[in-house]
Amino acid sequence: MRHNLRISALLVAMTVLASCSREDRILRQPPPSNDTVNTVQISGLNPGANLIPTPPSSNMYEESAYAVSEGQKLYEAYNCVGCHAHGGGGIGPPLMDRNWIYGSEPGNVFATIMQGRPNGMPSFRNRIPQYQAWEIAAYVRSMAGLLPKGVSPNRIDQMNIKPAESSTPEQVPTGITGVPEQPK
Amino acid sequence: MNVARNLASYLLAQAMPLDPGRHHMLQSAAPQADHIEWLYWVIFWMLFVVFVLMIAAFTGAGTKARVVASHPLPILEKDEEAEHRAGWGVGAALGITVITLFVILVLSVITGRRVEGLTSKNPVTIQITGHQWWWEITYPNSQADQTVTTANEIHVPVGTPVVVLTNSKDVIHSFWAPNITGKRDLLPGYSSAFWFEIERAGIYHGQCAEFCGLQHAHMGFSIIAESVHEFQAWQQQQLKTAAEPSTSEAIRGREVFLTHACLMCHTIRGTDAGSRVGPDLTHVASRNMIAAETLPNTAGALAGWVVDPQRIKPGTQMSPNPLAPDDLQAVVAYLQSLH
Numbered sequence: 001m002r003h004n005l006r007i008s009a010l011l012v013a014m015t016v017l018a019s020c021s022r023e024d025r026i027l028r029q030p031p032p033s034n035d036t037v038n039t040v041q042i043s044g045l046n047p048g049a050n051l052i053p054t055p056p057s058s059n060m061y062e063e064s065a066y067a068v069s070e071g072q073k074l075y076e077a078y079n080c081v082g083c084h085a086h087g088g089g090g091i092g093p094p095l096m097d098r099n100w101i102y103g104s105e106p107g108n109v110f111a112t113i114m115q116g117r118p119n120g121m122p123s124f125r126n127r128i129p130q131y132q133a134w135e136i137a138a139y140v141r142s143m144a145g146l147l148p149k150g151v152s153p154n155r156i157d158q159m160n161i162k163p164a165e166s167s168t169p170e171q172v173p174t175g176i177t178g179v180p181e182q183p184k
Numbered sequence: 185m186n187v188a189r190n191l192a193s194y195l196l197a198q199a200m201p202l203d204p205g206r207h208h209m210l211q212s213a214a215p216q217a218d219h220i221e222w223l224y225w226v227i228f229w230m231l232f233v234v235f236v237l238m239i240a241a242f243t244g245a246g247t248k249a250r251v252v253a254s255h256p257l258p259i260l261e262k263d264e265e266a267e268h269r270a271g272w273g274v275g276a277a278l279g280i281t282v283i284t285l286f287v288i289l290v291l292s293v294i295t296g297r298r299v300e301g302l303t304s305k306n307p308v309t310i311q312i313t314g315h316q317w318w319w320e321i322t323y324p325n326s327q328a329d330q331t332v333t334t335a336n337e338i339h340v341p342v343g344t345p346v347v348v349l350t351n352s353k354d355v356i357h358s359f360w361a362p363n364i365t366g367k368r369d370l371l372p373g374y375s376s377a378f379w380f381e382i383e384r385a386g387i388y389h390g391q392c393a394e395f396c397g398l399q400h401a402h403m404g405f406s407i408i409a410e411s412v413h414e415f416q417a418w419q420q421q422q423l424k425t426a427a428e429p430s431t432s433e434a435i436r437g438r439e440v441f442l443t444h445a446c447l448m449c450h451t452i453r454g455t456d457a458g459s460r461v462g463p464d465l466t467h468v469a470s471r472n473m474i475a476a477e478t479l480p481n482t483a484g485a486l487a488g489w490v491v492d493p494q495r496i497k498p499g500t501q502m503s504p505n506p507l508a509p510d511d512l513q514a515v516v517a518y519l520q521s522l523h
Contacts, residue, residue, distance in 0.1 A: 025499065027498045077448075077459075077501075078448060126443065126444060127445060128503075129445055129505070132503060
């Protein structure tokens with residue numbers, strides 16, 4: 001009896017350990033579709049009734065903690081901090097609140113980075129590789145708590161000015177151009 | 185002494201794929217490394233004596249055990265006197281061990297003080313900042329335009345004290361050039377300093393000695409010790425802004441450099457590229473190696489590195505750059521013109 005218990009405990013332990021596989025780092029993988037910039041919607045208004053909602057865009061880098069932390073590094077390296085600070089904003093709008101002027105979907109954030117936006121946001125098209133823009137987009141969404149806690153950075157490299165992204169409560173986006181989105 | 189030295193050199197050379205002369209603890213080129221080498225040999229011979237004594241004791245015990253084993257019946261009488269002797273023996277061995285270790289400790293402290301405690305006059309100051317996975321080298325000066333910035337290749341004058349200020353941008357790295365001095369950790373957000381003085385001109389290899397991530401093994405550097413005259417000439421050349429491209433291909437290369445991802449991370453002084461994320465490329469053609477001593481600085485290696493660095497150093501901060509063939513040739517031609 002005792003013997004059986006030990007064996008089953010060992011089996012359970014082995015199963016649990018085997019499930020602890022390490023997350024794969026995406027080092028040389030093609031980024032998501034290039035067409036996103038053309039398909040994202042910047043206005044929340046559609047002619048006629050808003051009966052069929054636009055399908056949300058997705059970003060495969062949001063499933064990888066490594067990619068999100070790379071986005072965090074790039075956010076510093078490419079001087080996003082210069083205007084948006086560490087999420088609190090300054091010259092540019094804050095990124096850790098619920099107001100998303102040009103949309104909160106991954107594709108919208110990507111398009112904002114690539115195209116630039118009026119009144120100061122530069123266009124990074126041809127200046128940074130697309131996969132990096134997707135990584136930054138993933139990190140930007142984590143600043144508003146829109147990513148699962150498991151992939152959001154849980155350690156900050158700067159002075160302790162705000163809680164880490166993994167501890168940020170989810171900011172339900174107000175959507176684009178004033179049309180509120182339904183909380184998911 | 186010489187036999188042991190040659191044997192140790194041979195074994196170390198077998199263990200290291202590098203040119204043993206360039207990366208070798210026992211071929212010192214600086215007084216700091218001399219002190220460390222002295223300590224190495226003192227400990228080596230002390231431990232050699234211990235080793236011989238141990239083997240002798242084991243052999244003695246083995247022979248004795250065979251005699252007992254050949255006896256038909258083991259003797260189980262208690263031998264008070266023998267036990268008493270054995271007790272003294274163990275006590276003496278313990279005492280000798282403690283004394284030996286204490287002597288080694290004292291010698292280590294003395295060596296540490298000797299390595300640290302030398303005086304320096306009119307030193308050359310170098311700031312070394314560790315990055316994942318390369319070394320940023322700056323020769324600070326109170327005048328900003330007299331500051332030299334380079335990467336991975338440290339030029340120093342022979343016979344002149346060199347003060348090294350250390351820091352790190354991301355994680356803990358360790359500066360290790362065994363021909364010159366001991367290991368020094370570079371800690372993020374914490375400045376420290378050490379110094380050395382090289383006696384023999386030459387190129388010495390160094391390596392990051394603190395595991396710092398995926399490409400820790402590809403984080404090498406070299407120390408180029410040259411005469412004061414050569415060093416000053418090198419410094420004057422490094423102070424210049426980037427050479428104007430002369431060929432049409434190189435001019436096109438500069439345009440490609442300034443309109444693609446390159447300028448987001450690299451500086452070329454004299455152009456609009458001024459980012460401090462990656463190595464300064466103002467005089468990249470004057471270096472022997474690229475990518476922290478990973479590849480030789482040739483057209484082919486440069487092109488391969490620009491197009492797909494993630495193949496060469498997976499995880500490196502440099503992104504792949506799928507440039508058109510013409511653009512790639514032009515960029516490489518431009519980089520090779522930056523002497």
